[in-house]
Amino acid sequence: MNSKLLVAIVAAVLVALPFLGIGPYPLHLVIVILIWSFAYTGWSVMGRFGLVSLGHGAFMAVGGYVTALLWNEVGLTPWIGIPVAMACAAGLAVLIGYPCFRFRIIGHYFALVTLALSEVVRQIIIATRDTTGGSLGYTPERFGDGWSIVAFQSDDRMMFYYVALFFWMVGLVIWRLVDRSMSRYALEAIWEDEDAAAAVGVQVTKEKLKVTVLSAVMTAFAGAMYCQYQMFISPDTIGGVGISLQIVFAVVVGGIYSMLGPTIGAVITILLAEVLRIWIGTEAICLTDKICFNAAGVPLLVYGIMLILFIIFLPKGVVGAVIDKWQGRGKRAEQS
Amino acid sequence: MAEFTEALFSIFFVETLINGLLLGGVLALLSLGLNLIFGVIDVVWICYAEIIMLGMYTIYFLHVDGGMPLIAAAAGGVGVTALLGWLTHRLVIGYLLDAAPINQLLATGGLLFFFQGLAMVAFGIEFRNLGVSLGSLALSEDIYLSWTRLLSFAIAAGVVIVLFQFLSRSYLGAAIRAISQDREIMVLMGVNTKKLYLLTSAIGGGLAGLAAALLAMQYDVHPFIGLSFGPITFMVCVMGGLGNMVGGFLAAFVFSELITIGGYFAELEWGYVLAFGFFIAAMFIRPEGLFARKS
Numbered sequence: 001m002n003s004k005l006l007v008a009i010v011a012a013v014l015v016a017l018p019f020l021g022i023g024p025y026p027l028h029l030v031i032v033i034l035i036w037s038f039a040y041t042g043w044s045v046m047g048r049f050g051l052v053s054l055g056h057g058a059f060m061a062v063g064g065y066v067t068a069l070l071w072n073e074v075g076l077t078p079w080i081g082i083p084v085a086m087a088c089a090a091g092l093a094v095l096i097g098y099p100c101f102r103f104r105i106i107g108h109y110f111a112l113v114t115l116a117l118s119e120v121v122r123q124i125i126i127a128t129r130d131t132t133g134g135s136l137g138y139t140p141e142r143f144g145d146g147w148s149i150v151a152f153q154s155d156d157r158m159m160f161y162y163v164a165l166f167f168w169m170v171g172l173v174i175w176r177l178v179d180r181s182m183s184r185y186a187l188e189a190i191w192e193d194e195d196a197a198a199a200v201g202v203q204v205t206k207e208k209l210k211v212t213v214l215s216a217v218m219t220a221f222a223g224a225m226y227c228q229y230q231m232f233i234s235p236d237t238i239g240g241v242g243i244s245l246q247i248v249f250a251v252v253v254g255g256i257y258s259m260l261g262p263t264i265g266a267v268i269t270i271l272l273a274e275v276l277r278i279w280i281g282t283e284a285i286c287l288t289d290k291i292c293f294n295a296a297g298v299p300l301l302v303y304g305i306m307l308i309l310f311i312i313f314l315p316k317g318v319v320g321a322v323i324d325k326w327q328g329r330g331k332r333a334e335q336s
Numbered sequence: 337m338a339e340f341t342e343a344l345f346s347i348f349f350v351e352t353l354i355n356g357l358l359l360g361g362v363l364a365l366l367s368l369g370l371n372l373i374f375g376v377i378d379v380v381w382i383c384y385a386e387i388i389m390l391g392m393y394t395i396y397f398l399h400v401d402g403g404m405p406l407i408a409a410a411a412g413g414v415g416v417t418a419l420l421g422w423l424t425h426r427l428v429i430g431y432l433l434d435a436a437p438i439n440q441l442l443a444t445g446g447l448l449f450f451f452q453g454l455a456m457v458a459f460g461i462e463f464r465n466l467g468v469s470l471g472s473l474a475l476s477e478d479i480y481l482s483w484t485r486l487l488s489f490a491i492a493a494g495v496v497i498v499l500f501q502f503l504s505r506s507y508l509g510a511a512i513r514a515i516s517q518d519r520e521i522m523v524l525m526g527v528n529t530k531k532l533y534l535l536t537s538a539i540g541g542g543l544a545g546l547a548a549a550l551l552a553m554q555y556d557v558h559p560f561i562g563l564s565f566g567p568i569t570f571m572v573c574v575m576g577g578l579g580n581m582v583g584g585f586l587a588a589f590v591f592s593e594l595i596t597i598g599g600y601f602a603e604l605e606w607g608y609v610l611a612f613g614f615f616i617a618a619m620f621i622r623p624e625g626l627f628a629r630k631s
Binding site: 050099100103105111112113115116117120242245249292296297299300304306312 | 436437446447455456459
């Protein structure tokens with residue numbers, strides 16, 4: 001199979017997608033999937049080395065809120081606001097990451113410390129409700145009708161589609177660069193055995209910190225992009241424990257250890273939620289006047305079961321399982 | 337500065353401190369079951385707060401719709417959560433005992449979503465109130481203490497004592513303590529670890545039901561209530577040293593005082609920020625938990 005040809009065909013389809021007569025709603029779904037894919041890819045950059053963070057909701061919220069607050073309060077364009085937000089996320093990542101790595105907080109202790117981080121950021125947003133709107137959410141001011149480069153806003157979905165597509169590809173390129181770098185070997189060695197890695201000269205804290213900052217910055221950027229596209233953010237839609245878990249789980253479903261895993265995870269989880277929502281609806285279905293079922297909860301229910309099944313039966317995710325199967329077949333063909 | 341000193345010694349501040357102490361009782365009870373499970377099975381149940389949520393619903397329906405007396409409803413709640421704990425181990429964790437710890441954690445995270453979805457499908461998203469108030473105790477003209485909180489505190493303290501007696505005196509308790517000390521050797525000694533794990537999960541679940549009974553009297557129940565006290569529960573357990581029940585008990589009070597004092601000087605959210613900030617700082621000083629015994 002000519003993989004280069006396949007990539008070229010997929011790329012061509014993606015670029016031509018808005019012209020293929022796709023409706024506004026499917027296009028919206030594709031954009032949302034691309035933005036989340038970028039965030040998930042950002043998480044998996046560190047998650048694939050056993051650094052399971054449950055704090056990425058915090059970085060995403062920082063990305064969205066700092067950008068929107070600077071635009072509304074100071075009038076600073078997102079072109080400056082987004083880098084500032086990313087710098088803030090990097091700072092936060094160092095603040096939490098350095099002591100964690102220095103003092104060897106790993107495994108589920110690391111997961112729980114980062115969980116506290118996402119809760120801190122959510123509570124701060126709620127506590128400063130006079131400025132941020134608290135749990136009611138926050139809306140960046142509209143620039144006006146049409147599109148504006150300065151405001152990084154657009155009425156036109158198609159423009160945003162290309163922006164999201166571009167950055168999604170940048171995300172994949174970053175993943176690839178990390179995959180090909182020396183840091184990858186260092187981080188895999190650290191994951192296997194920290195002491196052994198340190199003994200052969202791997203700078204444990206530095207390597208971990210580098211990948212954590214990269215991951216945080218990417219997630220913050222996704223948060224900012226989400227904010228500019230949806231024009232509405234709230235602590236529960238881009239932050240908090242719920243989003244942190246959502247990020248981890250989508251990646252687990254898609255595949256932590258493969259480049260397209262996070263993207264496939266985003267496609268599966270977002271489409272699943274949408275299909276179930278449209279198919280079952282959000283109305284209450286009443287059998288009698290006492291016994292009612294609220295269909296709005298079904299996606300969450302299915303999502304939960306799916307995750308458990310995935311972790312038990314397909315811990316490498318959909319993409320990982322497919323790759324394993326494919327390679328296994330190749331090997332068997334070689335042997336015979 | 338004068339204002340600050342004044343605030344510090346005001347009668348309301350004393351009330352705050354006492355309320356913090358009482359909240360600590362609830363937190364201690366919340367963290368007990370989680371700590372027991374971690375100590376024995378070495379798994380963090382991210383979905384623990386959601387089991388409590390389902391326990392609260394059970395108590396609500398048994399009491400409000402079923403017309404059962406509160407004590408009986410609470411017992412029913414404990415029964416249901418014990419069963420849920422048992423099922424959690426039987427159907428999920430049991431298959432992952434040899435998996436990476438982080439996968440176990442994530443699987444219970446899947447359960448978290450499942451329980452939330454289940455509650456939403458079955459009970460809808462409206463807030464439900466048990467409608468039980470035990471009133472409050474007037475210590476002086478200005479200080480009132482809610483009976484519910486006093487009761488929670490007393491029950492939490494009682495449960496800790498009972499659990500300790502169980503663990504230190506009974507045969508089963510000794511087995512549970514032994515298994516948390518050395519997992520591999522216990523199998524060689526002919527201990528049926530599977531049975532012990534299931535028993536521990538059921539006890540842990542039952543403790544969640546007890547916590548649910550006390551929480552149901554203080555808060556409205558809705559499918560996402562678990563998210564509001566789940567994170568605090570984990571922090572308490574980790575700060576006390578995961579699996580260390582005495583540590584968890586002490587940590588609960590440190591946490592509750594920080595939350596209420598923060599809430600006294602600013603808003604309640606800042607109390608949480610203070611408590612979580614303290615948690616993160618504490619993790620850096622003593623990653624194994626503030627109250628963990630030195631090994």
